[in-house]
Amino acid sequence: MEIRCLTSESSLTIDFQSDACRLALALVFLHQSVQNPAAGTAPPASPLSSASPFHLLPGLLAMRSLLPCLLLPFCVCAETLSAEQPENTAVAFADWFEDRALRLEFVVAGHAAEHSIALQEIFEEPCWPENPAMLVPARQLCSTRARLYDVATGRLICQRSLDTLFSEYTTTTPAAHKIRRSFEFVVRFPRPKAPVKLVLEERSRNYQYEPVFETTIQPDDLHIRSESVQQDEIHELKIAGPPQNSLDITFLSEGYTAEQAADFKADVQRMSDFLMNQPPYSDFRDRISIRGVFRPSPEQGTDEPHRRIYKNTNLGATFNIFDLDRYLLSEQNHMIHRMAAQVPSDTVVLLANSKTYGGGAVCLDYCISTTGHNNSPFVFLHEFAHSFAGLADEYTGNVAYNQMYPDDQEPMEANITRNLNRETLKWRHLLSPAVELPTPVLPQPEASEKQLVGAFEGGGYVQKGIFRPEQDCWMGSLRKDEGFCAVCREAIRQTITGHLGNQPLPPAASPQATP
Numbered sequence: 073m074e075i076r077c078l079t080s081e082s083s084l085t086i087d088f089q090s091d092a093c094r095l096a097l098a099l100v101f102l103h104q105s106v107q108n109p110a111a112g113t114a115p116p117a118s119p120l121s122s123a124s125p126f127h128l129l130p131g132l133l134a135m136r137s138l139l140p141c142l143l144l145p146f147c148v149c150a151e152t153l154s155a156e157q158p159e160n161t162a163v164a165f166a167d168w169f170e171d172r173a174l175r176l177e178f179v180v181a182g183h184a185a186e187h188s189i190a191l192q193e194i195f196e197e198p199c200w201p202e203n204p205a206m207l208v209p210a211r212q213l214c215s216t217r218a219r220l221y222d223v224a225t226g227r228l229i230c231q232r233s234l235d236t237l238f239s240e241y242t243t244t245t246p247a248a249h250k251i252r253r254s255f256e257f258v259v260r261f262p263r264p265k266a267p268v269k270l271v272l273e274e275r276s277r278n279y280q281y282e283p284v285f286e287t288t289i290q291p292d293d294l295h296i297r298s299e300s301v302q303q304d305e306i307h308e309l310k311i312a313g314p315p316q317n318s319l320d321i322t323f324l325s326e327g328y329t330a331e332q333a334a335d336f337k338a339d340v341q342r343m344s345d346f347l348m349n350q351p352p353y354s355d356f357r358d359r360i361s362i363r364g365v366f367r368p369s370p371e372q373g374t375d376e377p378h379r380r381i382y383k384n385t386n387l388g389a390t391f392n393i394f395d396l397d398r399y400l401l402s403e404q405n406h407m408i409h410r411m412a413a414q415v416p417s418d419t420v421v422l423l424a425n426s427k428t429y430g431g432g433a434v435c436l437d438y439c440i441s442t443t444g445h446n447n448s449p450f451v452f453l454h455e456f457a458h459s460f461a462g463l464a465d466e467y468t469g470n471v472a473y474n475q476m477y478p479d480d481q482e483p484m485e486a487n488i489t490r491n492l493n494r495e496t497l498k499w500r501h502l503l504s505p506a507v508e509l510p511t512p513v514l515p516q517p518e519a520s521e522k523q524l525v526g527a528f529e530g531g532g533y534v535q536k537g538i539f540r541p542e543q544d545c546w547m548g549s550l551r552k553d554e555g556f557c558a559v560c561r562e563a564i565r566q567t568i569t570g571h572l573g574n575q576p577l578p579p580a581a582s583p584q585a586t587p
C-alpha cells in the first residue's frame with residue numbers, strides 16, 4: 073500500500089492569524105489509506121485458555137477479513153526512522169518551549185480509499201506534564217506521528233505518536249464501500265516560544281512515514297484558546313510529585329450520576345490499586361500519580377445498541393463500535409481531552425459505570441473499561457497496555473484472518489514476532505537458557521512453574537507463523553494468576569521510565585506476581 077498525498081504542490085500552510093484560514097482549515101488529500109487494526113482495540117476474544125473471559129475478537133476479525141490486504145500492525149519501532157529524519161533526543165526544553173501545552177483538535181473524515189484532515193481548534197493547557205527530556209522519543213508507536221519543527225532553523229524539536237479511530241474504521245466493510253465517516257483526534261505538544269511547523273505523518277504499507285498534513289502555528293496567535301477549563305470535581309487520590317517527574321494517570325467518569333460520585337472515586341481507587349500491585353507498575357508506585365475527574369452524567373450506564381439500550385452520558389461511550397457487541401469506546405475524543413485537561417495527564421482512562429463486560433483502547437490516546445463486571449480490573453489492565461505501552465494482542469483468532477500482519481513483515485510490536493532466529497529475536501536477551509525455538513506448549517502446572525521465555529506459536533490473532541514470548545500473558549488471556557509476560561513487562565517498564573523525569577529510577581527487578 074502506498075500513500076499518494078501531500079505532495080509539495082498540494083500541501084497547504086494554515087496561518088492562524090487569518091480567520092478565513094481558520095474556517096477553511098484543512099488541506100484535503102487523497103490516498104490509499106494507511107490501516108491500523110489496533111487503533112481501537114477491544115478485549116481479546118479468542119483466549120489461549122478456556123478460562124479467559126475474552127470473546128470479542130472473532131467478530132472483529134471476521135469484519136476485517138474482508139479487507140485482508142489492508143491490515144497493518146500498529147506499532148513502528150525506532151528502526152523505521154529514516155536517515156533523513158534522524159532521532160533527535162538532545163532538544164533542550166527551555167530553549168524552545170514554555171511550561172505550558174498546546175492541544176490541537178482535529179477531525180479526519182473519509183473512507184478506505186481517501187480521507188481528509190482538518191484542524192478545528194487550538195487550546196492552551198496550563199502546564200506540560202510530560203517528561204521534558206523526551207521531546208523526541210526514539211520509540212515510534214502507532215500509525216501516525218506528529219512532528220514539530222522550528223520555523224527559523226528547520227530543526228525537529230518535538231515528536232509525538234498517536235492513533236486515530238478513523239484508521240481502524242478504514243479496515244471495515246462500510247469504509248470499503250466508500251461510506252464516509254468522521255472521527256476526532258487531538259495532538260498535544262509543549263507551547264513553543266517561536267513559530268513552528270506541525271507536520272502529521274502516516275505510516276505506509278512498507279512502514280515508512282509519509283507527510284499528510286502540515287500547518288504553521290504562531291505562538292502569539294490570538295485564536296489559541298487559553299480559558300480555564302476547570303468545571304468538574306477533581307479527586308487527587310495519589311500525587312507522586314511534580315507532573316514532569318511522574319507518570320500521571322487520569323481517570324474520567326462516564327455514566328455515573330451525580331448521586332454516584334462516591335462510587336466513581338471508589339472505582340478509581342480499586343482500579344488504580346489493582347494496577348499498582350501488578351508488575352511492572354508495582355516497581356514504580358512512588359512515581360505514579362492517580363487523579364480522577366468526575367462529571368455527572370444525566371443517566372447511569374452506557375449505550376448498548378445491540379440491546380437497544382441508550383443512555384445520556386457525558387462522554388457518549390457506547391458498545392457496538394464498528395458493530396461489535398463487546399467493543400466499547402467513546403468517539404467524543406475532543407471532549408475526552410478537554411475533560412482530562414483539568415489536571416496534569418500523561419495518559420487517560422475512562423471508567424464506564426456498567427456491569428457489562430467490555431472495553432477498548434486507542435494506542436497512545438486513551439482506554440476504557442466498564443467497572444461492574446467481575447473481570448473489569450483485568451480488562452482495564454489489558455486495555456491500558458494497548459493505550460499506554462502499545463503492546464499487541466497475543467491471542468489467536470480465526471486462522472482465516474492471517475493477513476492481520478503481512479507475511480513479509482515483522483510485526484513491530486514488542487511482544488509478537490515472526491523471527492525464530494535466537495541471535496536476532498527481538499526478545500533474545502530475555503530467552504530462558506537453552507529454550508527450544510519454537511517452544512512447545514507445556515501442560516499445567518509445569519508451564520506456570522517454569523515460566524519459560526521462548527517463542528510460542530500463536531499470537532497476533534493467528535495460530536501459525538506468529539510467536540509470543542511466554543505460554544501465558546494477560547495480552548493473550550486473562551487467567552488471573554498470570555500477569556504480564558517478561559517481554560510485556562519490559563515494554564511497559566520502558567514506557568513508564570520514558571514518562572519520568574530526571575530522578576533516580578527503581579531497581580530493575582520485577583518478579584512475576586500474583587495479583
Ligand SMILES: [Zn+2]
Pocket residue numbers: 466487541542545546547556557558559560561
Ligand atoms: Zn506478553
